[in-house]
Amino acid sequence: MATVLPPPSKRQKTAIAEKAHDQQSIDAIPSDLGSVRVHFYDQSTGRPSGAPVAIPVADATVKNLELLLNTLQGNDASERVPYRFTFGADGQAVDIVDDIYRALLKPGLRTTEDTISLHYTPQAIFRVRAVSRCSASIPGHGEAILATSFASSSSSRLVTGSGDNNARIFDTDTGTPFHTLKGHTSWVLVASWSPDDTTIATGSMDNTVRLWDPQSGQPLGQPLRGHTKWITSLAWEPYHLRQSSTFQRLASSSKDSTVRIWDSVSQRIDLVLSGHKSSVSCVRWGGTGTIYTASHDKTIKLWDSTKGTLISTLTAHAHWVNHLALSTDFVLRSAYHDHTGAIPSTDNEKMAKAKQRFETAATINNTLTERLVTASDDCTIYLWSPPPAPSSNTATIKPVARLLGHQKQVNHVTFSPSGTLIASSSFDNHIKLWNATTGAFLHTLRGHVAAVYMSCFSPDSRLLVSGSKDTTLKVWDTATGKLKEDLPGHRDEVFAVDWSPDGRGVGSGGKDKQVRVWRH
DSSP states (O other): OOOOOOOOOHHHHHHHHHHHHHHHHHHSOOTTSOEEEEEEEETTTOOBOSSOEEEEGGGOBHHHHHHHHHHHTTOOGGGOOOEEEEEEETTEEEEOSSBHIIIIITTTSOOTTSEEEEEEEESOSSOOOOOOEEEEEEOOOSSOEEEEEEOSSOSSEEEEEETTSOEEEEETTTTEEEEEEOOOSSOEEEEEEOTTSSOEEEEETTSOEEEEOTTTOOBOSSOBOOOSSOEEEEEEOOGGGOSSSSOOEEEEEETTSEEEEEETTTTEEEEEEEOOSSOEEEEEEOTTSEEEEEETTSEEEEEETTTOOEEEEEEOOSSOEEEEEETTHHHHHHTTOOTTOOOOSSHHHHHHHHHHHHHHHHEETTEEOOOEEEEETTSOEEEEOOOOTTOGGGGSOOOSEEEOOOSSOEEEEEEOTTSSEEEEEETTSOEEEEETTTOOEEEEEOOOSSOEEEEEEOTTSSEEEEEETTSOEEEEETTTTEEEEEEOOOSSOEEEEEEOTTSSOEEEEETTSOEEEEEO
């Protein structure tokens, strides 16, 4: 019989309570600092928004600053715009991450006697409407749909991978199948568009990766062979890191404990990243040239994508690491495509725009910082902020925060496109929202009555869609944590869901073998 630990004694409980109180008092903002005058300026035009406003220092948090600025601009509560605040003086720029006290007053950059000029930048300059109806239910697959992915440029093309050994491209505007990608001899587990939409990659349980032409539906060359077990994840090289517009590299992770980097043009193995001791569950290719891999050996490894050498190993989890996500995932996926729909005319302009979008998303306090979040079977999530690869501090990287609260395995994590929120999906039927900078808990999204397999943010970060074993999709308001839309329609478990980068639709697939497209 297993030994049961006795409950804590009264003395132990008192000690724990005192320690928690002391920690809270250390983190708290002093209440005797009075008020500080804040003057808001538009970052793009340099023009002030109204007169300076006196704000109590204890209440000068980013959330309250957002609320105040929206009120000054006459925005309704339902039309609130999220902002990023920056203080710029003496040739330096400081991001207001938590509050004015910790960012400016405590370090001595400003005092309560000064008028603080804050430059604001809207985090979402367009608005995505919540999907509310099923616009198309498209049959075609003969088995469960395991993966869905919209094209980077528009919501009119959706690729799916299925247990019937095929991948399919669907025209979501007409609700009809466009091409069937035949060639794999076992389940298609992952499907991914290249950032420029010229190639589709699929990974299968037949141990191969295949490349396809999305216009003709024909395979591009022979299957990429090398893995000895099935493919678990795919990641394209970021567009701005390519050596040329036609040179594309692809990373694939596998159950065989390795990650292989492929040259998609010559279709040969460029590098093999071997070092994990168990299945590699997820791979991501960062915008700074670092490859991140998560494994069932409880570790996360960082690799140099040029040399194929190991940079660092992150150890904190006590069980399998199921998934990882980067704060720049959205801009790396969409490259030079943005909400305006304007596409640069030359390859150099495309590279420059992709690089500019990445640097805007990754820059915090004048440094490129690509944050990383990992989810595990130990019911925990860790937030990391690895320094750039050449740094000497990469040997011992400590997590920024440990995110606790889920009662069962955490299956999926994702950053919002704005980089300010993290959503985690768990087998405990809940989704949780976290602050992506500090790791602080924000909301628990309750509504599903079975395991939540994955979730996906809208491009403006205001909404989140989740797919569950309970056969439904649900759309949530990330500001309030409340249910926005309940989307029944699937007849069985929903395994995969994706929100198109242009925000116009959601695609979902699952055990009922049908692709469903959802629009507002």
